Amino acid sequence: MFFRKLRCSFCRRSNNDVEKLVAGARGYICDRCAHGVMRIITDTPPGSDAPAPKQPVVLPRTSEVGRTWHFAVSSR
């Protein structure tokens, strides 16, 4: 079966470099970035009683920031 060359919209890895690539309305997210997103969503800053700020978490699309992103995920 032939697959088009698809890339994660967050880290720009191709579908050959990741285990899973999930398609959205405007892009794709790989399993690694999805884990990072889940961590952001489930993490509540310690000591804060207030609900999480209603600010969007912006994940830049450049590959350079993508490396930073993966470093941040694996640093905990």
Ligand SMILES: [Zn+2]
């Ligand atoms: Zn990714």
